Amino acid sequence: MPPPPQPDALADALIRVPRHEFIPSRAWAVPQGAGTPPAAASGYWIDQHRDPDRWWRAVYSDSVIVTQLDGGRTELTPANAAAPSTAPSCAASSPLLVTAGLRHLAVRPGDRVLDVGGGTGWTSGLCAYLAGDDALVTTVEIDPDLARTATENLARCGLHPSVVTGDAATGLPGPDGDSDGLFDRVHVTCGVTDIPYAWVERTRPGGHIVLPYNPPIGRLLRLTVHEDGSATGRFGEECSYMPLRSQGLPQSTNAGTTGADTQPRLRSLDSGPGSDPDTESLLHPAPGLQVLLASLVGDEPWISGSGSVLLTDGVSRATVEDGTRLTQTGPRDLWDEAESVHRAWTRHGRPGLDRIGFTVTPQRQYVWIDDPSVPAAHTLDKSADTAPTTVGASLG
Template sequence: MPPPQPDALADALIRVPRHEFIPPRAWAVPQGVGTPPAAASGYWIDQHRDPDRWWRAVYSDSVIVTQLDGGRTELTPANAAAPSTAPSCAASSPLLVTAGLRHLAVRPGDRVLDVGGGTGWTSGLCAYLAGDDALVTAVEIDPGLAGTAAENLARCGLRPSIVTGDAATELPAPHDHSDDLFDRVHVTCGVTHIPYAWVERTRPGGHIVLPYNPPIGRLLRLTVHEDGSATGRFGEECSYMPLRSGDGTTVSGQETANADTDPRVRSLDSDPESLLAPAPGLQVLLASLVGDEPWVSGSGSVLLTDGVSRATVEDSGRLTQTGPRDLWDEAESVHRAWTRQGRPGLDRIGFTVTPQRQYVWVDDPAVPAVSAVRALDEAADNATTVGASLG
C-alpha cells in the first residue's frame, strides 16, 4: 500500500474545509497562549450579523461549541456563557485535529473508524485521506448530530457511513463489509477507560488515536499487536468532551466511594511547589495514578481532588485530607518514584491495554507504573528500617 504524500493532510484541510461543518450561530472558545482574558471563556459568533467575526473564529484555533447539554439546552449566548450548562458537541481545535490525524497516519486504502463524529469534519478528513468514502465509518451516539454530520459531509461531496450507536459497547462493521477489522480508529471524545472492543476491532499493526483524559488530557497513540494487546505513547496536551454512553452519562470506568470520613491533619514534610506545574511525565503519572494534579485556589491554598477525596494545603503548611484516599500522600509517593527513576519524560512513559487490564507504565510496557511506585516505596521503607536498626 503506498505511503501518504507529505502534504496529504494539508490537501485534506483544503478539500474538506472547516467552515462547511460550522453552523451560522455558535459559541467560539479561543485556545492557546496569548488569548485575551475577556475572550478566554468564549464569545458568540453569528454569520449573518457579523460575517467577518464568524470567518475569523472559524479559521482560528478556536473550539466552536455547537451543542449544549446533549441538545436539551438551546444554544444561545446566555446559555453558552452560563456555568450551569455543559458543551456536548464542538468542532475541535484545528491544531489538535491535525495533531491527532498525523498520529493516526491514515494511508490510502485504510479502513477507518471515527468515534464521536460530531459535526462530521474529522470523518470527512479521514475519508479524503483514505481515498474512498466506503472505507470510513463514523459512530455518533446522538441521532440529531449524526444527521447534521451527514448533511455537512454531503455539501463537500462526501458520504462515509454514519452509524448512530454507542461506540463504547458495540461497534459496526466497516462500511465496505470486507471484514470486521479497521486499520485505524480515530476518537474525538475524552476517554478515561478505553473500551477493549476498540482494540479487538483494530487490525494488528493498526493504530488507535484518542484523547486520554483522566482528567488532564493528552493524545494517546496505540499500536495493536498480534497477541491482542495495544501499547503506545502520549503526545500533545488536549481537552475533549468525555465519551458519552447511551443513557447520556459519561463513561469513566471509575467507581466512587463515600467521602464521609474524618479529616486527617498534619504538617507538610516537603515544599508543595514540587507538585505544582509538573513536567509532562510527572503530569501523566499524577493524572493516571492519583486522578489530578495540585492547583492553587483563589484563596491561595493548594488543592488536590479526585471528585470524592480532597487534600488542602494552607499557606502555613498545614495539610488536611478528607475522603477515602489520602491524595496528597499518594501524590508525594508518585513524585518520589518519578524522581528516583530519573524524572522520566513522555519518551519513557506509555500506556498498555490488554483484555484484562490497562495501565500507564515507565520504560517497560509489561509493568504498570503503580507497581513500580509501590516497589520503590517498599524499598525506601526497608532502607529506612535497616538504617534505623543499624543506628
C-alpha cells in the same frame, strides 16, 4: 510518536474539506493558546449573519467552537453558553489538536477508518479524504441529531461515509464491504478514561488507535495493535476533550464515606524549595509526572478560585492553604499519594514521555515506564522508600 509519512496529504485535506462547512451560523467560540486576550479566554458569541467577519475569523483561528450544550437539552444562546451551570456536549475541536491527532493516526489511501464521536462531521470528512474513498470511513455518533447534522454537512462537501447512530463504547459496526470486520485506523474525538477493548479487537494488527486519554488531564495517545491482541503506545500533546458520554466525569460527592473517612486529617507541609517534594513541584508537574499523577492518583494539584491548592478524585479531597496547611478528607489521603508518586518518580530518574507509555490487554490497561509489560505502579513501588499501596491499587 513518529511524524506522518505524507504531511502534504493532510494539508491538502484541510483545504478540500474546509472547516467552515461544519460550523453552524451561530455558535460559541473559545480561543486556545497562551496569547489569548483575557477578555476572550472564556469564549464569545459568533453569528455569521450579524457579524460575518468575526464568524470567519473565529472559524479559521485555533478556537474550539461549541455547537451543543447539555446533550441538546439546553438551547445554544450567548447567555447559556457563558453560564457555568451548562456544559458543552459537542464542539469543533481546536484545528491544531485535530491535525496533531490525524498526523499520529497516519491514514493511508485504502485504509478503513472508524471515527468515534463524529460530532458535526469535520474529522470524518478529513479521514475520508485521506483514505481516498469515503466508503472506507465509518462514523459512530451517539446523538441522533448530531449524526443527522454530520450527514448533511458531509454531503455538502460531496462526501458520504457511513454515519451510524450508537454508543461506540458498547458496540461497533463493521466497515462497509469488508468481511473481516476490522479497521486499519480508529480515530477518537472524545476524552476516554477506560479504553473499550472492543476498539482493540476491531483494529487490524499493525493498525493504530489515536484517542484523547483523559484521566482527568488529557493527552493524545497513539496505540498500535499487536497480533497477540494487546495494544501499546505513547503519549503526545496535552489536550482537553469532552468525555465519552458513557464515561462522563464523576460527580463530586462524599456519599459512601463514613466514620473516620469524613473527618478532616490535618498536617503541616514544608513547602520550601528544598522540601521533598515541595508544593510547587506538584503544582507544576513535568509531563511525565503529570501522566503518572493523573493515572495513579486520579488528579494533579490545581489552584482553586480562592487560591487554595486542591487535589480530588470526586470523593476524597486534599486542600493546601498558604502553601503549608494540608487538610485531607475522604477514604484516601490523596496528597500523601501524590507525594509518594513524586518521590518514586524522582528516584526512577524523572522519566519523561519518551519513557512512559500505555498498554491495553483483554484483562487490564495501565501506564508503564520503560517496559510495556509492567505497570508503572509496580515499577515505582520498587524504587519507593515507603510502599504506596493505595497508589499501586489504582492500576491493579
